[in-house]
Amino acid sequence: AGATGAAGPSATAIGATASGDRTLTVFAAASLTDVLEEIATAFETDHPGLHVLRSYAGSSDLAAQINEGAPADVFLSADQSTMDKIAGAVAGEPTVFATNTLTFVVPAGNPAGIADLASFAKPGVTTVICAPQVPCGAATATLAALGGVTLSPASEEASVTDVLGKVASGQADAGIVYVTDVARAEGVEAVPIARADAVVNRYPAAALAAAADAATAQAFVDYLAGDEARAVLTGAGFGAP
Amino acid sequence: MTGPRWLAPLAALGGLLVLLPLAGLVSRVEWSEFWSLVTAPDSLTALQLSIRTATAATVLTLLLGVPLGFALHGMRRGPLAPARAAVRAVVLAPLVLPPVVGGLALLSAFGRRGLLGEVLGGSLAFTTLAVIIAQAFVAMPFMVVSVESALVARSGRREAIAATLGASRTRTFVRVTLPGIVPALATGAVLAFARALGEFGATLTFAGSLAGVTRTAPLDIYLLRETDPEAAAALSLVLVAVAIGVVALAYRPVTTRTPR
Amino acid sequence: MTGPRWLAPLAALGGLLVLLPLAGLVSRVEWSEFWSLVTAPDSLTALQLSIRTATAATVLTLLLGVPLGFALHGMRRGPLAPARAAVRAVVLAPLVLPPVVGGLALLSAFGRRGLLGEVLGGSLAFTTLAVIIAQAFVAMPFMVVSVESALVARSGRREAIAATLGASRTRTFVRVTLPGIVPALATGAVLAFARALGEFGATLTFAGSLAGVTRTAPLDIYLLRETDPEAAAALSLVLVAVAIGVVALAYRPVTTRTPR
Amino acid sequence: MRLEARVAVTSRGVDATLSVGAHRTLALLGANGAGKSTVLESLADVTRPDHARIVLDGQVLAEPGRRRPVPARRRGIVLLSQDDALFPMSVLDNVAFGPRSAGRKDAEDVARTWLDHVGCLDLAGRRPGELSGGQARRVAIARALAAEPRVLLLDEPFAGLDVEAASAIRALLRELLAGTTAVLTTHDALDAHTLADDVAVMESGRVVEAGPAREVLSRPRTRFAARMAGRVLIEGTMRGGRLVIDEVSSIPVSGGPGAGSRAAVAVPPASVAVALESPSIAGDRAWILDSVTTLEPRGDHVRVHGALVSADVDPELASELEAGARLWCGVPRGLDAYAL
Amino acid sequence: MRLEARVAVTSRGVDATLSVGAHRTLALLGANGAGKSTVLESLADVTRPDHARIVLDGQVLAEPGRRRPVPARRRGIVLLSQDDALFPMSVLDNVAFGPRSAGRKDAEDVARTWLDHVGCLDLAGRRPGELSGGQARRVAIARALAAEPRVLLLDEPFAGLDVEAASAIRALLRELLAGTTAVLTTHDALDAHTLADDVAVMESGRVVEAGPAREVLSRPRTRFAARMAGRVLIEGTMRGGRLVIDEVSSIPVSGGPGAGSRAAVAVPPASVAVALESPSIAGDRAWILDSVTTLEPRGDHVRVHGALVSADVDPELASELEAGARLWCGVPRGLDAYAL
Ligand SMILES: Nc1ncnc2c1ncn2[C@@H]1O[C@H](COP(=O)(O)OP(=O)(O)OP(=O)(O)O)[C@@H](O)[C@H]1O
Ligand SMILES: Nc1ncnc2c1ncn2[C@@H]1O[C@H](COP(=O)(O)OP(=O)(O)OP(=O)(O)O)[C@@H](O)[C@H]1O
Numbered sequence A: 001a002g003a004t005g006a007a008g009p010s011a012t013a014i015g016a017t018a019s020g021d022r023t024l025t026v027f028a029a030a031s032l033t034d035v036l037e038e039i040a041t042a043f044e045t046d047h048p049g050l051h052v053l054r055s056y057a058g059s060s061d062l063a064a065q066i067n068e069g070a071p072a073d074v075f076l077s078a079d080q081s082t083m084d085k086i087a088g089a090v091a092g093e094p095t096v097f098a099t100n101t102l103t104f105v106v107p108a109g110n111p112a113g114i115a116d117l118a119s120f121a122k123p124g125v126t127t128v129i130c131a132p133q134v135p136c137g138a139a140t141a142t143l144a145a146l147g148g149v150t151l152s153p154a155s156e157e158a159s160v161t162d163v164l165g166k167v168a169s170g171q172a173d174a175g176i177v178y179v180t181d182v183a184r185a186e187g188v189e190a191v192p193i194a195r196a197d198a199v200v201n202r203y204p205a206a207a208l209a210a211a212a213d214a215a216t217a218q219a220f221v222d223y224l225a226g227d228e229a230r231a232v233l234t235g236a237g238f239g240a241p
Numbered sequence B, C: 001m002t003g004p005r006w007l008a009p010l011a012a013l014g015g016l017l018v019l020l021p022l023a024g025l026v027s028r029v030e031w032s033e034f035w036s037l038v039t040a041p042d043s044l045t046a047l048q049l050s051i052r053t054a055t056a057a058t059v060l061t062l063l064l065g066v067p068l069g070f071a072l073h074g075m076r077r078g079p080l081a082p083a084r085a086a087v088r089a090v091v092l093a094p095l096v097l098p099p100v101v102g103g104l105a106l107l108s109a110f111g112r113r114g115l116l117g118e119v120l121g122g123s124l125a126f127t128t129l130a131v132i133i134a135q136a137f138v139a140m141p142f143m144v145v146s147v148e149s150a151l152v153a154r155s156g157r158r159e160a161i162a163a164t165l166g167a168s169r170t171r172t173f174v175r176v177t178l179p180g181i182v183p184a185l186a187t188g189a190v191l192a193f194a195r196a197l198g199e200f201g202a203t204l205t206f207a208g209s210l211a212g213v214t215r216t217a218p219l220d221i222y223l224l225r226e227t228d229p230e231a232a233a234a235l236s237l238v239l240v241a242v243a244i245g246v247v248a249l250a251y252r253p254v255t256t257r258t259p260r
Numbered sequence D, E: 001m002r003l004e005a006r007v008a009v010t011s012r013g014v015d016a017t018l019s020v021g022a023h024r025t026l027a028l029l030g031a032n033g034a035g036k037s038t039v040l041e042s043l044a045d046v047t048r049p050d051h052a053r054i055v056l057d058g059q060v061l062a063e064p065g066r067r068r069p070v071p072a073r074r075r076g077i078v079l080l081s082q083d084d085a086l087f088p089m090s091v092l093d094n095v096a097f098g099p100r101s102a103g104r105k106d107a108e109d110v111a112r113t114w115l116d117h118v119g120c121l122d123l124a125g126r127r128p129g130e131l132s133g134g135q136a137r138r139v140a141i142a143r144a145l146a147a148e149p150r151v152l153l154l155d156e157p158f159a160g161l162d163v164e165a166a167s168a169i170r171a172l173l174r175e176l177l178a179g180t181t182a183v184l185t186t187h188d189a190l191d192a193h194t195l196a197d198d199v200a201v202m203e204s205g206r207v208v209e210a211g212p213a214r215e216v217l218s219r220p221r222t223r224f225a226a227r228m229a230g231r232v233l234i235e236g237t238m239r240g241g242r243l244v245i246d247e248v249s250s251i252p253v254s255g256g257p258g259a260g261s262r263a264a265v266a267v268p269p270a271s272v273a274v275a276l277e278s279p280s281i282a283g284d285r286a287w288i289l290d291s292v293t294t295l296e297p298r299g300d301h302v303r304v305h306g307a308l309v310s311a312d313v314d315p316e317l318a319s320e321l322e323a324g325a326r327l328w329c330g331v332p333r334g335l336d337a338y339a340l
């Protein structure tokens, strides 16, 4: 869809960075910032003269932008449902390149002694989780249902980062986030949740129909699923698809 | 006071810059579902909370911001004069802080591990009061700047004359100065209210997001967006309508022109 | 004009509400790493972009907001008078829109599928110009409100006298009216600049987040926060420092008091 | 430049008609709040009147039917307003404002010349806030004059000027006004005498009396005009060479309209004699029984205001009087009577 | 309430010393910009002076050494400022402001009484912007008087008032000032004559002449004071019963200081005769050769200002004169001379 108009905006955006080289514009969920920096750099090394432009934001922000004609070549979503929202703009099939599972996050030393869902749901413990509207919140709700507990959080946050922030700042005694999120945060530690792998979050990547250079875009998606990228992803705590 | 004719096209352009996006928003709303979306219990709860907290925050900025504006103006003479520009700039800081950072800053001051953590014992977190504080924090600059610039435009002559007539400082302040800066107070209050109503980042980070307690309309809209962008646009429009209504009703620039 | 004594504690409280969070932010910064964080190429690029775009946006709000404020003031008489409150309220809308919604609104006006999509051909979105437009959009209300409330405080007498002396409307505007509202222009410009500098939500959605093109400092901070909260705090401080510096330098409320 | 105008500002209760001959100067007199400033401001379009018909030399500047009145900047009517209304720029720029608006290259020189005329050349660099009241007034005068108006409107031009400045500027204006159509308001009879060809007297927003200055001031028809002319108006009805004031008093006058007509004489208080007892010999005066309303000390004498007449008496005599006291006022016989 | 003060405002070149006896009224005279308003405002602390020593009945209100001067609200010194400075509230509230500040329960009644005194009771409900210039002035006067000051400072109280209001309020003030310590500024000699016990003349920020009103005005020592008194000052040196003005002119005078001293006579221009040719018979006048500087028309006569003397002449004669023309001025012999 809309392949004809793509050259204009692309050219403008890229022109502003000024280089005669080829560029590939990747829109990626903000939680992938660290890994993508590494992967993109490696990809550039493999493709001399190629410059990978990265734009990070919340998955749904990016999806909205793509639907509005943003000059993106590749989209890396943090969940399946967001990828579905731009189905019309995707070239071919999205590829799942990583997975993630939930974990408790607690301040260093776990002062509230969180061990399982039951202790997490105990009255008197200040907990924060993602709101059910966002992917991690939906997953949390599923997990709670599986565990048969009713959560009464102090706050239902709009993103994982907000949950992490509340716990890291000591406002909350515990939260539920993805494994990879704990890995990149400081001052907090993870407490595994039993049966967490029953609820797996998948990260799909897709080349976009509007891509100026469809081959390179697809190459990047393939590269994500490849071994080199896998190593980086695993290092950051992501699971394999 | 009719400006030159060439102002008109510029004004129209300025108007379009504001109006077109709003029109765009309206064009995106599915009107068939509008009413049910907007009257959903969650939306109403969030809207009510927003109006209550924004009103409280506006009162707070009036209560604290007006004195602060005065103090700032008072610094123009005396030993503190050199620090005035710096203090003014610091007061403007909440305007510059990106939304999330404002919340972080509030956390590091009033959070459980913040500067006042011992004193407050984290009792503020996740409460409606925290929302009000976050909103007042971001809205404060408007009040202070409005008040100060209104004071700068005054010569202080009427205040001096009031003093010769035996008026106490309080009397002079209440009867002479305040009536003289009513337009500035109105402007400050409207800007503060609107800013508080739209507050998002600092609230999210500092107060959290729990329906009925801390989830104001902007937070609700942000979440709705994840699942239902149309609903988010609709609720945004309602928020804008509320603001427009309050502003149109409350803010008629009062003509307390200084007598010639 | 010294206010009553009981203003002082309130002013202090107001000052603390602003100062404590900033102090908290400062307390969180790891000073050993501060310099390297702040001088990282990405940070510098983002800061430079922010300063450039915020300046451009401020100029744009001056250029369009001042005429708009005038037009609004001009509506107080004549057939459009009843619409004035509504128009003023609409102009304030960008202040109320939650950040992301502001961006959506801009997209639905200037995006490829927006109202002006045909005309612009989607060439605007996701460019540096889009950043400037997003910032001007959110900063516009400050200029308009400042200008209008300054005009309300004027009697228009001097303008009328200038006309009797044979001055054209332009001359009257430039030589009599503008100098009379310089403090309001300064206030409006400072608020607009600060707001533009801190703009986040609308930029992210409307302009995207490409390093060097559209990733302004607030967006950079937002991203940094995902990976390195300390760095985010440090960069925020720098942003605040830039704003404080610009404000302290540029904004000395000029004393163009109306001659008695 | 003949000026014909009728202006009405309803909210101020003003509805006045006046006309000024080409190159003539009209003094608009009236008590505080009579509407003088309102009329001048309406003519200059500084106050927007509810109703206005203004014709300057045949050119209609404003007319009730016309959709838009001629804008102020094309009227050539310059107003020296009662409140100076200086602009926020240097004194020199203020005065140069008019010439600059007319596109004159030598605006600064023109401004300097006018500043010199009003004795304020040394203040050229000052800002309006740094002037004394009288200095500001003089600069405002210079600004108005420098604009070379077709019609000059002066609202109390000498208010706040010191004696020397007032006399110098009065002389300056006298020269200028000879070649200009002008309207001025004043509370000083001297100005009317000196500068005006014609006089119009306003009362409660209306022009109640108008005519050549000499005539209005020597044969005033209103109490206020008489007062401005330094006289007291004694009204009555003509009967056989006498002006009958009330049941008990009448005075022999010369001239005057036919018997039964309302008429008046205007007496300078200085020429009125006063007696506490009924004077035995009438002499060359007609004695009227009056009662004191107020005593007004005036330097070396006291002006006694009665219900009918006023008289200047020496302080010694005045000290025996108080409000309500009865006294006899001796008015010269044979004063010139005229119809009201 | 005896007031002793020295105030200096460097930026305005003002450094004035004055003293007002208890219950006395001082008229502060001086040209525009002489510093009158500055002095009054400094006394009331409306302008903050650079240097001030103000002592009221032995109580030091301000003194260079003192860290904080007594604040205005405790001085009991009320200023009627030149610019009215009414507050943004109703006229009634403006006048009631002082009494209310003093905690009086009957503030409104007091205000009504004063409004009535100045003839503005019908304006009680108006806002300041809805008043004419003279009405605003009267309200400001009422406001100042209603505050029952210990010291009353009146800056040009009659500016803008119509003749009737001026005379009524002059009478009112005369009564009030008898029991109050007061300072007033004015450009009208009548006010000085009528209201002031003492007169001080300011020139360029300094008091150059002070004394009882009668004395200063009858024996003025400065050109300005003479002018205010309606006279011309002729200065010279005493030699043998004559006042020697320059090489060619001298006039016989009575009294005066010893030979060789500087002395002066003050002549009313009306008593000076004028001749275009050297008068053959000196008669009872001493003739001085002068040259015309300016001609000032004054209603029924013209005042001719010469380099040495001024004279009132009839318009016919004046029409033969122009600036620079030579003329002979006949000054009465035997005028009262006094040391300068
Ligand atoms: N802005 C206003 N709004 C309403 N009424 C006004 C306004 N200005 C003046 N007036 C009223 O209109 C009437 C005429 O006022 P105007 O100023 O024309 O009088 P004036 O003859 O110039 O008096 P003065 O000698 O005191 O200057 C007065 O009764 C006054 O109170
Ligand atoms: N705000 C000011 N800043 C600087 N100089 C000023 C200011 N106000 C007045 N002056 C100057 O100070 C001097 C004294 O002014 P002041 O107002 O006291 O004169 P004044 O005797 O009251 O004159 P007037 O008769 O015109 O009212 C004048 O030369 C004037 O130009």
Ligand SMILES: [Mg+2]
Binding pocket: D036, D037, D038, D082, D155, E132, E133, E134
């Ligand atoms: Mg007037």
Ligand SMILES: [Mg+2]
Binding pocket: D132, D133, D134, E036, E037, E038, E082, E155
């Ligand atoms: Mg003065």
